[in-house]
Amino acid sequence: MKMLEERIRKDGIVREGNVLKVDSFINHQMDIGLFEEMAKEWKRLFAGKPINKILTIEASGIGIAAIAAREFGVPVVFAKKSMSINLDQDNYRTQIQSYTHGKIYEVIVSKKFLTKEDHILIIDDFLANGCALMGLLDLVRSAGAAVEGIGIAIEKGFQRGGELIRKQGIQLESLAIVESMNENGEIVFR
Amino acid sequence: MKMLEERIRKDGIVREGNVLKVDSFINHQMDIGLFEEMAKEWKRLFAGKPINKILTIEASGIGIAAIAAREFGVPVVFAKKSMSINLDQDNYRTQIQSYTHGKIYEVIVSKKFLTKEDHILIIDDFLANGCALMGLLDLVRSAGAAVEGIGIAIEKGFQRGGELIRKQGIQLESLAIVESMNENGEIVFR
Numbered sequence: 001m002k003m004l005e006e007r008i009r010k011d012g013i014v015r016e017g018n019v020l021k022v023d024s025f026i027n028h029q030m031d032i033g034l035f036e037e038m039a040k041e042w043k044r045l046f047a048g049k050p051i052n053k054i055l056t057i058e059a060s061g062i063g064i065a066a067i068a069a070r071e072f073g074v075p076v077v078f079a080k081k082s083m084s085i086n087l088d089q090d091n092y093r094t095q096i097q098s099y100t101h102g103k104i105y106e107v108i109v110s111k112k113f114l115t116k117e118d119h120i121l122i123i124d125d126f127l128a129n130g131c132a133l134m135g136l137l138d139l140v141r142s143a144g145a146a147v148e149g150i151g152i153a154i155e156k157g158f159q160r161g162g163e164l165i166r167k168q169g170i171q172l173e174s175l176a177i178v179e180s181m182n183e184n185g186e187i188v189f190r
Numbered sequence: 191m192k193m194l195e196e197r198i199r200k201d202g203i204v205r206e207g208n209v210l211k212v213d214s215f216i217n218h219q220m221d222i223g224l225f226e227e228m229a230k231e232w233k234r235l236f237a238g239k240p241i242n243k244i245l246t247i248e249a250s251g252i253g254i255a256a257i258a259a260r261e262f263g264v265p266v267v268f269a270k271k272s273m274s275i276n277l278d279q280d281n282y283r284t285q286i287q288s289y290t291h292g293k294i295y296e297v298i299v300s301k302k303f304l305t306k307e308d309h310i311l312i313i314d315d316f317l318a319n320g321c322a323l324m325g326l327l328d329l330v331r332s333a334g335a336a337v338e339g340i341g342i343a344i345e346k347g348f349q350r351g352g353e354l355i356r357k358q359g360i361q362l363e364s365l366a367i368v369e370s371m372n373e374n375g376e377i378v379f380r
Contacts, residue, residue: 029303030266032259058249063256063266069222070260076220076253113219 001041001175004153005189007034014181018156026153027060027125035064038175039071042123042151045173049148051121053077055114055140057096057107057132064153065123072121077113079139081105092142096135099128109139116144127152127174130161137170149173157190191231191365194343195379197224204371208346216343217250217315225254228365229261232313232341235363239338241311243267245304245330247286247297247322254343255313262311267303269329271295282332286325289318299329306334317342317364320351327360339363347380 013021025031051072056065057079069076082105091108098105114120122136133150140147147170155162155174165172177190203211215221241262246255247269259266272295281298288295304310312326323340330337337360345352345364355362367380 023300024302025265028267028270028300030256030259030268032256032265033263035256036260059252059268059270062249062252063268066220066222066225066253066256067260069220070226070257073223075215075222077218078220078249078253080218080249110213110218112214 001038003034003037004176007031008154008176008178009187012187014183014185014187016183018158018181020154020156020178020181020187022154026064030063032063032067035067036071038064038153039068041175042068042121042173043071046121046149046151046171049121049171050119051148052117052119053114053121054123055079055109055120055136056123057081057136060126061124064125068121068123068151074121077109079107079109079136081107092139094135094138094142097131099131107135107139109143111143114139114143114145118143118145119148120145121148122150123152124150125153127155127161127165127172128159130159130164133161133165137168151175154178191228193227194224194366197221198344198366198368199377202377204373204375204377206373208348208371210344210346210368210371210377212315212344216254220253222253222257225257226261228254228343229258231365232258232311232363233261236311236339236341236361239311239361240309241338242307242309243304243311244313245269245299245310245326246313247271247326250316251314254315258311258313258341264311267299269297269299269326271297282329284325284328284332287321289321297325297329299333301333304329304333304335308333308335309338310335311338312340313342314340315343317345317351317355317362318349320349320354323351323355327358341365344368 149171152174339361342364347367
């Protein structure tokens with residue numbers, strides 16, 4: 001998606017260790033106008049799929065998922081990363097390794113909000129090694145729900161996540177795929 | 191706001207310890223259509239204020255804030271609860287006690303995204319004792335930004351947060367204020 005690639009070139013910052021910071025428009029400050037354009041693009045790419053719910057994971061996926069859900073006219077469910085006293089005990093659970101935070105999270109979705117009747121579109125901001133997505137797919141399968149597709153804002157094409165997901169035959173639509181980048185700010189898109 | 195009160199009566203669940211569960215439409219599964227109506231109501235209530243940015247806190251405020259920001263035509267900044275390796279070192283910080291999770295969080299906003307030029311509307315899902323809001327106000331004041339108002343979905347009117355905020359002369363607009371509730375599911379709104 002041209003608009004997103006141009007924005008990443010303009011405002012993205014490449015840091016040591018293959019870190020791409022997009023915190024000025026995606027995952028700390030959120031450009032809602034950009035999210036609306038992304039939502040429209042996913043609506044076009046997943047046209048005809050019987051999507052009735054969007055699933056994401058806290059925290060930085062939630063804003064993008066909310067705007068996408070408005071475009072699709074469906075609710076969002078976000079998987080939670082820790083056990084709150086307000087959560088039901090009746091949950092699907094999985095574990096996700098976060099390289100960004102350097103720890104393993106338990107991730108939870110209430111069984112009330114993910115069922116075998118559901119046709120799920122998964123939305124998230126980043127795809128790198130695929131750990132978060134594998135966790136979300138695990139939750140969807142535990143519920144017996146159908147995965148209709150996955151929409152990602154930015155995929156790091158030089159890491160393995162995208163390949164692992166596509167091998168499973170899932171429709172994965174990443175709006176910008178970074179093929180390579182360096183600390184001089186040069187970013188090549190696929 | 192009638193529509194939100196009716197929804198709370200219909201789908202909210204009162205649990206021991208003054209817990210009001212609204213996870214089927216607000217803070218686990220999110221009803222985006224409802225959020226749009228809430229956003230329109232805040233737009234009406236804060237009409238004429240020079241709001242240029244919405245501030246919220248992860249995770250459950252983000253969806254509501256994103257839909258509200260679309261209505262106001264401004265970006266969202268969400269305060270983060272933990273130190274990620276991707277965060278700038280140049281942050282405003284404060285501490286917030288969470289009763290729901292039973293711990294104290296360090297809460298962080300990058301100095302890049304909160305400045306003395308900003309006119310902030312704070313949005314969050316719940317107001318009870320006010321700890322989270324006091325933390326967000328602390329961040330806004332650290333930056334020298336102006337607080338134009340606070341929009342809350344559900345205020346627990348029997349706890350002290352609302353009174354503490356209103357005493358400061360801040361325009362606080364809670365769309366539903368629960369005056370009392372009990373485990374038989376009886377909920378009285380102010």
